[in-house]
Amino acid sequence: MVTGLEVHGLEVHGLSVLAPDGARLLDGASFALAAGERKGLIGVSGSGKSLTAAALCGLLRPPLRLRAEVMRFDGHDLLQRAPVDWRALRGRKIFQIFQSPGTALNPARRVGSQLAEAARAARASPVRDVAAALQAVALDPEVARKFPYQLSGGMKQRVLIAMALLLRPRLLIADEPTTGLDVLTEREILAALATMLDATGASLLFISHDLRAVRAVAPRALVMQAGRILEDTATAALAGSAHAATRALAGASAELECKC
Secondary structure (H helix, E strand, O other), rough: OOOOOOOOEEEEEEEEEEEEOOOEEEEEEEEEEOOEEEEEEOOOOOOOHHHHHHHOOOOOOOOOOEEEEEEEEEEEEEOOOHHHHHHHOOOOOOOEEOOOHHOOOOOOOOOHHHHHHHHOOOOOOOOHHHHHHHHHOOOOHHHHHHHHHHHOHHHHHHHHHHHHHHHOOOEEEEOOOOOOOOHHHHHHHHHHHHHHHHOOOOOOEEEEOOHHHHHHHOOOEEEEEOOOOEEEHHHHHHHHOOOOHHHHHHHHHHHHHHHH
């Protein structure tokens, strides 16, 4: 079992998710994330990365079944929590940024109104602190007057990072936040993430296929294969891993970067 964690870290041991036919979509995944630590979560498509994020946020629904020996964060046992308990944790304690940020924003409300609601929940100023959060993620104050559909994908991602900055969660899970974005927008997203993490001291689990982005934000990476955590290694050492699957990921990434 994973041991030696700080009190406010994330500890996961034996995490499994079962399909209705009994197939294990996650198969005994175990890993740890210390308070303030930043790690990537990498692996081929279908290896279980996003499913892991959903389990950590209490977003799995029947017919999927979750089993684990330990799933604990910030002193909270995450197993068998009631929906009302999860609502108290999500946002303030655990904040997730999705690949499609529009799904997390209300299309019928202006951005400023949604950020002000987050500020009030965090007992922050709906005016002063919202303006400061937008500035911190390099968004023009006029963004507050717009509806989400008026913003680009990269801008919506930075709105969510501004929301996280207001709520000050202890764990930020970023699930493919730069997928499909150009390199300049990707750089803006990663800079905004770094600003938020530096300001709050939150831990980061950064899920991505882009090893270049993972290396930019996380000194270590969890490598997932077939629903299990294959290894926890330094991102700089991926190419020299003892595991063939890890070397294959690193080699493919290097080849694509060379072609670009």
